[in-house]
Amino acid sequence: MMASKESFKPGLFDLGLNIQKKLSNNDLNIDRKQFTYHSENDPSYIKPAIRNMLAVQSFYIDTGRTRARLMLEELISEHPNELNALADLIYVYKEMGREKDADRYKSQLDSHKNNPLCQARSILGQANALTYDWADDHNKNPKFLLKDSWRLFNLEDNHTEQLIKANNLVVEAYKVLNAIPETAHEKKIKAKEKAIEKFEKGIGKLQELNCSKEEISTWKHNLAIARSRLDTWRNREGDNIDTRSDNCIKALEDHSYVIDSLTSIEKLEKPLQIYLAKSCIFFVQLYTSRKDNISNNHMSESVKKKVQDLESLESKAIRLCPDDNIVLQRYGRIKSNRQQYLEAIEIYNKSIEMFPDKYFNWFSYASRRAAYYFHSKKLIDEKSDEAEINKYLTLAYMDGEVCLQSKCTQYCMFQMAQICFERAMPIRNSAMSFGCKNINFIYEALEILHETLNKRDIKKDAKIYAELGKYYPFISEYRKSIESIKTALELNKWNENYSECFSHLCNSFMCFYDESKDRNLLSEFRYMLKEAKQRECDKWVTDALKTMKTDFPEMLSNLIENMIEWDARGCEDIVKEVLQPEFSVRDDMRERFEMKLQEGSNQESDINGPAEIQASETSESFKYDFFVLHSEKDKEWVNFMLRPQLEEYDDVINFRGCFPSRDFILGDRIIDSMEKGIKNSCKLLIILTPNNNCDKEMQFYKNVCIHSMIESKAKEKTVIPIVLKNCEIPQILQTHVPIDFTQKNDWDRLRMALTVNMDSTLELEQKMSALSCKGPDEDEN
Structure with a gap:
């Protein structure tokens, strides 16, 4: 470095x-x-x-x-x-x-x-x-501020003071969102990267000054700890395995130096004995937990020799410091890593008996909670006695409560939700079964996960959204499950480890369709299956189709009809798979599919059925919160990602948008429908991708819409460009501050931009400040 x-x-x-x-x-x-x-x-x-x-x-x-x-x-x-x-x-x-x-x-x-x-x-x-x-x-969360302002905006008798307060709440939410651009x-x-840099610099100076071996060793130990902690946080970030491997090997090298240096000293003071013991046990724990990600070829001979005899290092650590809390904690972690959970629990018990203070010894409580939980999972997999499973889950829950009262980390909250879910005793008889024996624990698990997401210093983690999507079906909230899992897949970039997550998504779609018989869900489901295909997750799609064939054959038939009718060319691979003999589809589908391929794929013109746009030029309020302008090629992202995030966000904030594919009256002139839609909409969203530059018709409509917004009676109407993919921003939009969706879908900023009352005469500095994109030299991460 x-x-x-x-x-x-x-x-x-x-x-x-x-x-x-x-x-x-x-x-x-x-x-x-x-x-x-x-x-x-x-x-x-x-x-x-x-x-x-x-x-x-x-x-x-x-x-x-x-x-x-x-x-x-x-x-x-x-x-x-x-x-x-x-x-x-x-x-x-x-x-x-x-x-x-x-x-x-x-x-x-x-x-x-x-x-x-x-x-x-x-x-x-x-x-x-x-x-x-x-x-x-x-203490302040932008989502809470946004909800408070939303409630004020939607009171029946709006007066000036309410509007001022509502607008100010949105501006405050902007400031909170911008004040801390990165999560804890x-x-x-x-901080760990900076620590390692400083450790290396300081140790280098000590070596130049020929300082004692003891002093250099103590700082080398702390350097190794910094490397290990960096590895832990990078693991949660999903860092490159090669990078993590190099970092782990360097930490092992540092611990090895400490072990060799301090062992060579005949009479060690007690503090240095503790450091020697800690380096021994940390070496074993680090290698045990990371050995699958470490390349042995890059290790020094000294490290390789120690790796071959880990048991002697464990024994040495326990012999030197049998009552040291940190040695006991790490020794327990070694046992947990080897799935020897009951032995690990005994070690943590000894640590907690010595240091029962939940604040000082938080790590032992947290580690014992994890050991109880994973042992109960092991019993579940082995189909052991239900009373025995409940016993360990209850003990895990008790330790989880201690952790939440002392040092409440994201992982503490996440695992506590998992423990609650298992205590609910979900029924696993069928892939489509969403029953449980204690629904209250499901509600508690959901509450904990939402509280985790509401903590401003916590990174938005795909795992949290995946768990939400897994739990919601048990309370029949299939739509929320779908949106949560979509977010999880998006955050994790459809990582191959998320096949189970996609399975939960498909199950929620199937149950939601079975409950509502809403044929519009078929188009949304079609879009998600296409996304999986495009990202080469073929097995995910195949498993979903097989589940549908077994549990929802009628839905499968309707889905294939939808694909053939509206997007035969785009769904060609999926339809061909279902047309295989084992799916037993009707013969007429094959014939219609071949005809559609020859004709060329039709464009879907109606997602949820047309909704008439009524002129309301004399009305003080707007029928729609926003109007969406986009290229035909970006229609599916608009309909199946943007629309649910804005119209179905939660029980409090529900925007109403005007979407051409849904809300234009069939047979009307497009330009007339656009003018009506804009007059009835508070704001204009323009989706920018490279497709816009290739679509001359889109460019024409875009200019018409912007001029219509400018010339409308509401002079303060806002044009919000959304840069979905990197592209050249048209000159007519270069005076408008965009929201950058190229790195991540920034829904929070978009909702705030839609919430702020731009039609009021209030002079609000910074009301759109949070919409600014990062410059090319800034680091998004």
Whole structure:
């Protein structure tokens, strides 16, 4: 990794740590107890770094500035050349308005600032701070603000004060959305990358200064931990396996160095014995959990030798520190990785008996919860006694509640939802069965997942949406299941591991159709099957067709008729598969299919049936929230992705759009229908793709629509371009700020743009600021 080009700057306040936003009391409680434990038990080389973090954390607690000042002054009295503490104390004094005291310590800082050893230890202290998983605590969620504004906009007696308040809520939602452009997940990845860079730089300086083997080893251990934590967060990000393999091997190399260096020292102090034991157990745990992703060819001989005798490293760690909490936690993880769940549970029990504090020992509770859960899953697969399964699920649930009350992470909430789902005892007799023995646990699981998504500092994870899609059918919410799984597939880019997710999507479509007999669902289902085919997920489609043949033969017949009638050419491969003898379709379908192929595929003109557009020029309100203009080739994305996201978002926010394929009256002139639709619509959405530039008719209609919007009575009508695929933006739209959908479908910004009341006479600065796209040099991720 290349060394940073930035100049050295001591202090933790300038690192951009997430603790600059106040942490919740639980997070503060956990970290304070962890840091206090480390400050008492770690080697002397690490203690100043830990005490610095304690002081910085105290600074953000209510009435904690005095405590922070006293802690830093005590630290400096013992270590007068501790650069980070000096810089931190200067910052605290300036915040307290004590400039003279700040200047006094600045002189002391300047006198030690150029000392190479002080610099090295300062850099390593900063690296250590960045290793920890600080979390943001955002009390405001843009979705909640948006819903509040929506309710105000839709009150029967709207008055000026209500409209002002509603608009301001949307503007505030914009600000919240823009204030934190990246999630805590992404911040943690960047923090670990920065930590590794600083560790390497600081250790390099120690080696140049011929510092002791003990000091270098302690920092090497912490470097390995930073690499492991980076690997964990990258795993959740779905990073490239090769990148993760290199990172894991480097972590194993670092632990190997610590083991060899500290083992060669005859009489180790107790803190260094703990570090040796921890490196032994971390080495085993890291290799055990990542061995499938690690290439042995790139390992050094020292690492290969240790890999061949992992049991001796385990024994060494337990012999050196049989009662150390971290050693026990990691030893339990090793057992869990080997699916020896009952042995892992015994180890976690010992850890919790020694340290029952749920804040300090949160990791053991969380690990035991996972062991209980996975053991119960194992019993379910083995079709064991239901009482035994319930016993372990109940124990998992109890530990899950402890975790939610202490350090509530995304994974804690996600697994708690899974535990609730299993406690509901879903019936697995049939692929199409959605029964369960305790519906209340399904509701609790759904509530937990929605709470997870509403946490502003959590990355939108495809797994969460996939679980939502899996649970919704049990309460007969098939439409919500469909939209959740669509989002999961979109976020995960139709990864091959999501075949089960696609299966749930198809099951929801089938059950929804069976319940409603809504033939319009066939067109939407057709679109999803085509998407799967285009993404080379042929087996997914085949499995869906076979399930339909078995459980819903009538729907299969209607679906194939829909494909033949409206998109024979686009669905040719799917239709040909169903026309095979094993599907037993009617002979007339084959004949109609051949005729359609010869004629050329018809364009579907009606999705949900025509809805008459009535002129309402004298009305104060609009019939439609938006009008959609798009190329014929982008029609399916508009009908089956955009429409459900805006019209069926949730029980509160439901926009009403004018879609040409659905709402134009058959037989009317297109240009007349467009003019009527625009007059009755508050906003105009224009879908931009390369198809627009090739479609001269689309260009003509686009110009007509924009001019119609400009000349309409509502001067403040908004034109919102949506860049669906990278393309040249037409000159007539270059003065309008677009929403960029090329990297991800940004539904939140689009809903906010549609919610803000652009027709009011209110002067709202920044009301459209969140629509701006990132520049070409900005990193979307």
